[in-house]
Amino acid sequence: MIKVYVSRFDREVDSEPHIECYEIEKTPGMKVLDALKAINEKYDADISYRESCRAGQCGSCAIKFNGNGALACQKEIKDGALIEPLDFPVIKDLIVDKSEIEQKIKDIHLNLIPQHEDKCFNESITSEDIKETKKVRGCIECHSCLSTCPVVKYFKDEYGGPYIMRYLSKFDKDPRDMDDRLRESLEEGLFKCTSCGKCKSVCPKNINTFGDAITKFREKACQEGEGPLPAHVKFKENIQKTNRSVVSDKSFVEEINKIKANKKGEKPKVALFTGCMMDKKLPEVGYALMDVLEANGIEVDIPQEQVCCGSPLINTGQTEAVQDLVDKNKEVFADYDTVITVCAGCGATLKNKHPEYGSELNVMDISEFLVDKLDYDKMNELDMKVTWHDPCHLVRGQNIKDQPREIIENMKGVEFVEMKHPCQCCGAGGGIKSGEPEIALKLSSEKAKMIDDTGAEAVITICPFCQLNLQDGLDNEEVDVKSMNLVELLQKAYE
Numbered sequence: 061m062i063k064v065y066v067s068r069f070d071r072e073v074d075s076e077p078h079i080e081c082y083e084i085e086k087t088p089g090m091k092v093l094d095a096l097k098a099i100n101e102k103y104d105a106d107i108s109y110r111e112s113c114r115a116g117q118c119g120s121c122a123i124k125f126n127g128n129g130a131l132a133c134q135k136e137i138k139d140g141a142l143i144e145p146l147d148f149p150v151i152k153d154l155i156v157d158k159s160e161i162e163q164k165i166k167d168i169h170l171n172l173i174p175q176h177e178d179k180c181f182n183e184s185i186t187s188e189d190i191k192e193t194k195k196v197r198g199c200i201e202c203h204s205c206l207s208t209c210p211v212v213k214y215f216k217d218e219y220g221g222p223y224i225m226r227y228l229s230k231f232d233k234d235p236r237d238m239d240d241r242l243r244e245s246l247e248e249g250l251f252k253c254t255s256c257g258k259c260k261s262v263c264p265k266n267i268n269t270f271g272d273a274i275t276k277f278r279e280k281a282c283q284e285g286e287g288p289l290p291a292h293v294k295f296k297e298n299i300q301k302t303n304r305s306v307v308s309d310k311s312f313v314e315e316i317n318k319i320k321a322n323k324k325g326e327k328p329k330v331a332l333f334t335g336c337m338m339d340k341k342l343p344e345v346g347y348a349l350m351d352v353l354e355a356n357g358i359e360v361d362i363p364q365e366q367v368c369c370g371s372p373l374i375n376t377g378q379t380e381a382v383q384d385l386v387d388k389n390k391e392v393f394a395d396y397d398t399v400i401t402v403c404a405g406c407g408a409t410l411k412n413k414h415p416e417y418g419s420e421l422n423v424m425d426i427s428e429f430l431v432d433k434l435d436y437d438k439m440n441e442l443d444m445k446v447t448w449h450d451p452c453h454l455v456r457g458q459n460i461k462d463q464p465r466e467i468i469e470n471m472k473g474v475e476f477v478e479m480k481h482p483c484q485c486c487g488a489g490g491g492i493k494s495g496e497p498e499i500a501l502k503l504s505s506e507k508a509k510m511i512d513d514t515g516a517e518a519v520i521t522i523c524p525f526c527q528l529n530l531q532d533g534l535d536n537e538e539v540d541v542k543s544m545n546l547v548e549l550l551q552k553a554y555e
């Protein structure tokens with residue numbers, strides 16, 4: 061028997077939705093739709109929901125499954141699952157009213173706009189165009205992405221969301237369409253996406269809206285003088301002057317190489333890619349890493365000539381300088397077997413974007429590198445309760461979820477407690493922290509409340525942007541919890 065929690069609402073009777081719990085027999089492979097049917101039969105519950113094709117093709121059965129958009133006909137039911145309607149006005153139980161989004165589609169003319177009023181299309185579509193548009197064409201209108209987007213949730217009047225961006229991009233790539241889709245994307249909040257990738261993770265057709273629609277629009281906006289945001293221009297200027305996206309008098313890379321200069325021995329086969337934040341803003345994370353590596357007898361090189369990975373430029377559409385950065389790093393790290401990162405964004409960029417620019421290094425996040433190398437017996441007992449924040453560019457960008465948890469759970473005296481939605485975006489990425497600080501603070505404040513509910517004294521992560529933004533949210537909510545990098549927690553254990 062499993063327990064299933066379903067949101068119930070009847071306009072005629074209820075003032076607001078409430079959750080009902082039902083117990084049913086789970087059959088192998090049972091989907092959410094089967095479970096709803098079984099509940100209705102067993103309890104005569106009369107839960108209302110939509111379904112049509114039952115094959116993942118029509119999108120009509122979309123619901124929220126444990127907070128994320130999903131197709132009820134495809135998602136397997138689990139014990140303790142919470143089934144809710146998508147984030148639209150509810151008509152009854154799981155049936156929602158999508159007239160608002162349908163009206164928006166009409167208002168912003170989300171249909172092919174020909175050049176002439178006689179509706180003749182001057183241009184014809186080529187096989188190249190078909191290839192380009194295919195990436196953003198497969199949408200089945202389930203709207204799961206809209207219900208899962210963290211920015212839409214709090215800023216829906218300012219940001220149209222992934223569904224609208226994808227739709228606009230489809231027409232922008234179609235030579236028959238004559239409307240100014242770039243202008244419309246800007247009006248719909250093109251630079252307000254955090255690049256969290258949640259929309260792709262819930263899309264039944266796996267559409268990469270950030271990568272294939274939003275970054276392309278941002279790139280076009282920059283080329284046409286319509287972007288980026290003023291705060292983003294600074295990244296490019298900094299990189300052009302110093303090879304780093306942020307500036308500071310200190311440099312972890314320079315300092316650590318001075319310290320290591322007298323050490324003799326064989327050249328290590330592992331190199332550390334520090335990223336701009338560790339080098340310039342959070343050198344303490346770098347020194348913590350050095351202590352942890354030393355405690356475990358691991359030697360790494362930290363090449364002085366390394367430069368920014370280019371992610372601040374890629375994410376904000378300023379891509380002209382990226383090839384140069386990729387080429388420099390490719391040369392610097394060519395002789396190493398493994399390149400380790402302690403920044404989710406750098407790691408995801410090196411792994412996923414650099415191959416597009418011709419560089420394929422063997423890159424590992426610090427958690428996947430250390431998980432089977434740490435000497436857990438040598439650690440001190442810490443007596444700490446901690447929780448874990450999944451950086452978007454680690455959990456979705458690199459598919460790394462278990463390794464940091466395994467490390468934390470193996471640490472002596474550390475009580476690990478999960479927060480409600482550990483992989484919900486904190487709002488730091490995609491140029492939002494610098495370009496749209498109000499969005500970044502709202503999202504990190506929501507995350508801070510979740511962290512507070514765990515009773516933990518520290519939230520652990522592996523991304524300098526998340527670490528700083530989470531601390532801002534915690535301070536904003538006056539939550540007395542410290543935001544720490546995983547290597548800083550490990551450093552404490554080896555002190």
Ligand code: FES
Pocket residue numbers: 110111112113114115116117118119120121122131132133134
């Ligand atoms: S019923 Fe058609 S997609 Fe689920």
